[in-house]
Amino acid sequence: MKLAILSRNTKLYSTRRLVEAAREQGHSVRTLDPLRCYMRISSDGFAMHYKGQSISGYHAVIPRIGASVTRYGTAVLRQFELMGSFTPNSSDAILRARDKLRSHQLLAAQGIGMPATVFGDNPDDTADLLSMLGPPPHVIKLNEGTQGAGVMLTEKLSASKGVIEALRGLYAQFLVQEFIPEAKGADLRCFVVGGKVVAAMKRQAPKGDFRSNLHRGGSAKGARTTLAEQEVAIRAARVLGLGVAGVDLIRSARGPLVLEVNASPGLEGIEDASGVDVAGAMVEYVAERHKRRLAKRASKS
Structure with a gap:
């Protein structure tokens, strides 16, 4: 299997482990920085170049797209999908x-099941919005925050209103959830x-x-x-x-x-804590799906 790992940093633990696992299982693997991929989109076909050279023929792509490059990264992944590559997480699913x-x-x-969640836009509705959720403590989360950034706990109603007012002043999108003590x-x-x-x-x-x-x-x-x-x-x-x-x-x-x-x-925390070869499981799953696709095509021919 010819496999691509979409990642901006080859030195990251998760990227390195996926490359190691792919090679251990006998696959050809290359790490591609999604921001260095550029595309030609036409009704007569799709093409992609990487650092001045044409890239094609990848059977599968494992995306490791950071939140800061979601829009462009998913566009690159979608181009791979349109060029026939399998991915365990499609561009639409990531979005x-x-x-x-x-x-x-x-x-x-x-x-x-999930904690009760409220969302609103107009400052005039804040009091009623919070009444829909119930009394504090409240958990306030930025809509696209990662790794715990942009997550706040407020223990008083006045604090919840203050944080919401501040976030609206920054034009930030956020959710408010019940706290599960x-x-x-x-x-x-x-x-x-x-x-x-x-x-x-x-x-x-x-x-x-x-x-x-x-x-x-x-x-x-x-x-x-x-x-x-x-x-x-x-x-x-x-x-x-x-x-x-x-x-x-x-x-x-x-x-x-x-x-x-x-x-x-991320793979580092889960592999260290559990002792499970998660990277290997991911590559095995992708390889199995690739085999199924080949078998399905062969049965139709």
């Missing part, structure tokens, strides 16, 4: 997952590959914080998941169309609740 409001709406429509600053990252939870870790927020992200100083250890938690994680990834996803859950009194579905989850 669905990156937009927290959109993904919450899609998940809730399928009955997947019984989670006690912990969440569960379930790593879904091809409709299976292949690894899981429990992340714990550092003292004095409620965000459990490892980039925010949280700690992690391998975790056993219940069948209910696995089912929720798998369904959440499926609803958003993701073959590979990091699904963040919290354990609540009313069952597992989805916090976020990450379309480009």
Whole structure:
């Protein structure tokens, strides 16, 4: 299999592990910076160049597209799709997952549990908006924040209004959610590959914080998941169309609740905590899907 890894940095742990796993499994692999890919789009076909040379013939592409380059990165990935490459996470699926409001709406429509969430635009509606949610504490999240950045906890109604006013002054898009106290600053990252939870870790927020992200100083250890938690994680990834996803859950009194579905989850934390070769599982899944596509084409010919 001829495989491309879309990543801006070949030295990142996740990128290196995917390259290592692909080579260990006997595949040809190359890392491509999506910002150095440029495209020709025409009704007579699609073409792509990379650093002055034509690139084509990639059987599969694994996207590692950062939030800061989502728009251009997904356009490049879409071009690969139109040129016949398989990807575990399509460009449209990545866009669905990156937009927290959109993904919450899609998940809730399928009955997947999550903290109650409100969203509004006009400052005149703030008081009524918060009344729809209920009393504080409130969790306020930027709509496209990552790794715990742009996530705030407000313990008083006046604080919630103040933060909302400040964010609106910055023209930022945000959500407000109920706070789940019984989670006690912990969440569960379930790593879904091809409709299976292949690894899981429990992340714990550092003292004095409620965000459990490892980039925010949280700690992690391998975790056993219940069948209910696995089912929720798998369904959440499926609803958003993701073959590979990091699904963040919290354990609540009313069952597992989805916090976020990450379309480009990091591998270092989950591999260290769980001891599972997640990169290998990802490459195996992509290679198997490629084989199925070849077999399907052969059966039609």
